[in-house]
Amino acid sequence: AxxxxxxxxxxxxxxxxxxxxxxxxxxxxxxxxxxxxxxxxxxxxxxxxxxxxxxxxxxxxxxxxxxxxxxxxxxxxxxxxxxxxxxxxxxxxxxxxxxxxxxxxxxxxxxxxxxxxxxxxxxxxxxxxxxxxxxxxxGVQPEFNARRLSSSTELLCNDLKRQADSVLSFEPNATVQFDGKSITAPILARHGGTHYVIALSGPLTNDHPADPLIRELRESGSPITVIVENELLVRANLPAATRNVLSRLGG
Ligand SMILES: [Zn+2]
Structure with a gap:
C-alpha cells in the first residue's frame, strides 16, 4: 500500500x-x-x-x-x-x-x-x-511541541553564553517592544547597541519562527534582527547551531 x-x-x-x-x-x-x-x-x-x-x-x-x-x-x-x-x-x-x-x-x-x-x-x-x-x-500548519521548543531554546541559550565572547550578551525570555506591542523574545542578544531576537522554528518549517508574534516582528521593519534556528539542529548538533547563530551576530 x-x-x-x-x-x-x-x-x-x-x-x-x-x-x-x-x-x-x-x-x-x-x-x-x-x-x-x-x-x-x-x-x-x-x-x-x-x-x-x-x-x-x-x-x-x-x-x-x-x-x-x-x-x-x-x-x-x-x-x-x-x-x-x-x-x-x-x-x-x-x-x-x-x-x-x-x-x-x-x-x-x-x-x-x-x-x-x-x-x-x-x-x-x-x-x-x-x-x-x-x-x-x-490541513492546518501545526504548532510544534511547546515543551520541546522551550527546552531546546534553553540549551541553545546556555551554549551561546558559553561560546560567545564578552561583547555579546544573551537573555532568555526577554520582553521586546515593537509597533506598540510587547512580546517575549525566546533569546535576546545584545551586541553593543544592536539587538537580535533568536527564535526556533519547528523541525519541518525551517526559517519560520514557531511563534507568530516573532514572525510579525521580523516583517515589521523593526531594527531588531530576527535569527531563526531549526529546533532539531539544536538537539542533534548543538555546536553547529551555536556556530550558525554566532556567525550572524558578528561575534
Ligand atoms: Zn515514548
Missing part, C-alpha cells in the same frame, strides 16, 4: 534534510505499528519505507511517499487492506505518536522503538512525526 504525502510551505520535506529523514522514518514506523494494531496482526508483520516522490514536488520537498508492505514470505496480503482504511490508519498513527505512556522526549520502547528498528532509534522522534501527520490529517 502506497501513501502519498503532500505538504505546503512553510512545511517542507526537503529530501536531503535530517529533519525530513526523522519525520518520514518516524511516520513510517508509526504507520506500520498502527496498521498491525488495526488489522490485529503481530507487530512486525508489516513494515514501511519512505522515499521522496519521483515528481517535481518530490525534489522541491513538497511530496513524499511511504510504502507499507507485508514481511512474511508469500505475504498474507495484509497491506492490500490498508488503502481503504487510510483515515483510520493516520488517526491511529497520530495517536501513537501523541500519547506515549512515558510522555517521552523523542521516542522510547513504550511508543515507537522496538528491537527490530534498533538501528533507527536516533531517527525516531514522535514530536516531529506528529508535526507532519497532524498537518496531513487536518
Amino acid at each position: 502506497l501513501f502519498s504525502m503532500r505538504v505546503e510551505a512553510p512545511l517542507k520535506l526537503q529530501p536531503a534534510h535530517f529533519s525530513t529523514q526523522v519525520a518520514l522514518r518516524t511516520v513510517s514506523e508509526a504507520l506500520a505499528k498502527a496498521a498491525c494494531q488495526i488489522l490485529e496482526i503481530e507487530p512486525g508483520e508489516l513494515m514501511a519505507e519512505y522515499r521522496p516522490a519521483l515528481t517535481p514536488g518530490g525534489t522541491s520537498g513538497l511530496e513524499a511517499e511511504i510504502f507499507v508492505y507485508d514481511t512474511l514470505p508469500g505475504g498474507a496480503g495484509f497491506s492490500s487492506q490498508l488503502p481503504t482504511r487510510g483515515l483510520e490508519l493516520y488517526q491511529q498513527a497520530l495517536k501513537l505518536m501523541k500519547t506515549c505512556p512515558e510522555d517521552c522526549d523523542a521516542s522510547c520502547y513504550r511508543c515507537l522503538r522496538s528491537f527490530k528498528n534498533k538501528f533507527e532509534h536516533t531517527l525516531l522522534d514522535r514530536h516531529v512525526g506528529a508535526e507532519l501527520l497532524e498537518y496531513l490529517l487536518n
Whole structure:
C-alpha cells in the first residue's frame, strides 16, 4: 500500500534534510505499528519505507511517499487492506505518536522503538512525526511541541553564553517592544547597541519562527534582527547551531 504525502510551505520535506529523514522514518514506523494494531496482526508483520516522490514536488520537498508492505514470505496480503482504511490508519498513527505512556522526549520502547528498528532509534522522534501527520490529517500548519521548543531554546541559550565572547550578551525570555506591542523574545542578544531576537522554528518549517508574534516582528521593519534556528539542529548538533547563530551576530 502506497501513501502519498503532500505538504505546503512553510512545511517542507526537503529530501536531503535530517529533519525530513526523522519525520518520514518516524511516520513510517508509526504507520506500520498502527496498521498491525488495526488489522490485529503481530507487530512486525508489516513494515514501511519512505522515499521522496519521483515528481517535481518530490525534489522541491513538497511530496513524499511511504510504502507499507507485508514481511512474511508469500505475504498474507495484509497491506492490500490498508488503502481503504487510510483515515483510520493516520488517526491511529497520530495517536501513537501523541500519547506515549512515558510522555517521552523523542521516542522510547513504550511508543515507537522496538528491537527490530534498533538501528533507527536516533531517527525516531514522535514530536516531529506528529508535526507532519497532524498537518496531513487536518490541513492546518501545526504548532510544534511547546515543551520541546522551550527546552531546546534553553540549551541553545546556555551554549551561546558559553561560546560567545564578552561583547555579546544573551537573555532568555526577554520582553521586546515593537509597533506598540510587547512580546517575549525566546533569546535576546545584545551586541553593543544592536539587538537580535533568536527564535526556533519547528523541525519541518525551517526559517519560520514557531511563534507568530516573532514572525510579525521580523516583517515589521523593526531594527531588531530576527535569527531563526531549526529546533532539531539544536538537539542533534548543538555546536553547529551555536556556530550558525554566532556567525550572524558578528561575534
Ligand atoms: Zn515514548
